[in-house]
Structure formats: structure tokens, C-alpha cells
Amino acid sequence: MSSSNKVINKNKLQAPKNLTPSYLIDFINESEIIFFLIRQHKVGFIFDFTKVKQASILGVLCTYKIIEFAAFNYCTTHGQITISSEMDDAFRKFGFTKLINTFLRNPIIEPQRVEKEYKNLEVSIGANFIIAPQALLRHDKSIQSSLNKIYLPKIDEYYKSNEKAVSMIFLVFSEVLLNFWEHAVSDTKSIIVANGNKQNIEIACADTGNGIIETLGKSLFEQDLKPEEVLQLAVKKGVTSKRMTNHMGYGLWILDEIVTRTKGRMHIYSQGAYYINEYGKKKSGSCGYWQGSIVYISLPLLNPITLSDIQPEEINNDLQINWT
Structure with a gap:
């Protein structure tokens, strides 16, 4: 469009x-x-x-x-x-x-x-909540340092009584960030946010860059898919916009697995299509046009899920983001 x-x-x-x-x-x-x-x-x-x-x-x-x-x-x-x-x-x-x-x-x-x-933008922590916005500016090298030295440690401190939940939260952050960095190539001014308490956390990132539909759709061009069909494939294991590289195509699949197993919520919107997983029930369809992508995750923390609960032999969880 x-x-x-x-x-x-x-x-x-x-x-x-x-x-x-x-x-x-x-x-x-x-x-x-x-x-x-x-x-x-x-x-x-x-x-x-x-x-x-x-x-x-x-x-x-x-x-x-x-x-x-x-x-x-x-x-x-x-x-x-x-x-x-x-x-x-x-x-x-x-x-x-x-x-x-x-x-x-x-x-x-x-x-x-x-x-x-x-x-x-500052992390705000109260007795019963944490609100954590963080800018994602591609050209600013200090952002990576801020994420590693200030932002994520504050989240770690707030949830320190639930070590497995911290592992799950950091994994979700990692995959949302990697998805942003892979698809939102032309968006230089975005923000990732978190809002939570001891029982639940929401994580979201919205960009107006290239979008999952555009970047992934190019690698699936021979299939002539509708936008909602591209999103359905985007959450499948092994589907990547960077074929013939070391990208495994596990990111959105991991998020979808975690959401399903914890009975959480995941919404993805991109360029006229949506994919929603709520409490294990999944649906997709068409909607208004959003240039770029929106990824929203809501996770209950009572029974957190980590990589070792999914398929540890197949997944490498090193957070490697190209900040250039």
C-alpha cells in the first residue's frame, strides 16, 4: 500500500x-x-x-x-x-x-x-509497580550501554525474588529488541516499554520502519501471500527474512511459545494485518494500515517459562544486536 x-x-x-x-x-x-x-x-x-x-x-x-x-x-x-x-x-x-x-x-x-x-525517559519503580520506557536510537552507541548498565539491571532488581521470571522477561526483551533491529531498519526513533507488577508484566515496542510484512514478505515473494498469511508464517519456527544467513528464524516463534505456555497475550500488527495469541487461542486477519510493526506481550509471572522449557538443544539465546 x-x-x-x-x-x-x-x-x-x-x-x-x-x-x-x-x-x-x-x-x-x-x-x-x-x-x-x-x-x-x-x-x-x-x-x-x-x-x-x-x-x-x-x-x-x-x-x-x-x-x-x-x-x-x-x-x-x-x-x-x-x-x-x-x-x-x-x-x-x-x-x-x-x-x-x-x-x-x-x-x-x-x-x-x-x-x-x-x-x-526514566524507569519508575514503586512498591507495587515498575514502569520502564527506553529509547532505541540506532545511531547512539550509548543506548546499548544504557540498556545493559541501567535499564535491565533495574528490572532485574525489581523482580529479583523470582529468578526464573527475570530469565523469561530478559528473553522476551531480547527477542522483541532483535525483531525491532531486524525489521525496523528505517526507524531511528523508537521506544521499548515495560509496565508490570510482581504478578504480570507488559512489554511493547512500536516502530514505523519497514515492517514485518515488508521485510519478511520479500523473502516469501514466490508464495504470493496476503499480509495476514505472512504474519501467520512469521511466528513459525525457522521462518526468517534473512535466508542464507545464520539467522535461525526463532524469535517470534519463541515469543509465541512463551505466551502460549504461560497463558499470556501477544499482539502483532504490521502493514494492514494482525496476529493475536490470547491465552493460547490464536487468530489473524486484516486491519488498518500501520507502517512498520507493533509487538505487544503480556505475561503472567506465576509460572514463568525459559528456554530450557522449550527446546534448549536448538536455541542459542545470546543477545547480539547490531547497533550500527
């Missing part, structure tokens, strides 16, 4: 009442308009979040990405955003207020100021 040959008459993005995982398709269906406004400078476009009554960390993350995409791709001119008090509270709760305001208040985006706000 091209972003250059669609005529856009609509002048408003109306966010739904619920910006939560169960209703994210509604937001994607509504927000796809932005991906067809690249360099169109749509005058007076309105981002309307006044009807939002509930917003999860996934909803806030996707809101940030759509606003960031519109700003950096000159989708609108003299646009405005209106938000409900509930949406404003969610921005503050999950630590996105200053970053989102940087995009909203400046008609000319200043990269240095924006990157400063990315680096100001």
Missing part, C-alpha cells in the same frame, strides 16, 4: 474511547490516515483524544509514535491535539508528557532537543 497515491479528505484523527490492547485495532484503523499524509502538510489537522477514557502503556506508546511520525514526515501544518484528562494522566503516568510536548509545541522539530527528551 503506497503512501503517495491516496487522496485524503479527512482532516481529523478521532481516537477511540479505549486505548488498550483489546481495542488497539480501533486506534490503528483510525490512525492509518497519517501514513498517507507524508510531506502533504495537511493544514489544520486535528488529533482528537477527548473521548479517551482509558489508556494503557501500549496506547500511549502508539499515540507517541503516530504523533512523532506526523511531525518528522511533515504530515500536517498548524495541526493541533486535544486530549481528555484521562489521556493527560496516562501521558504523565507512563513518563511520556515531556517527549510528546516536544513534538506538539514546536512547529520546527529540533533533533537535539528531541533526543535529549528520549534520554530523559
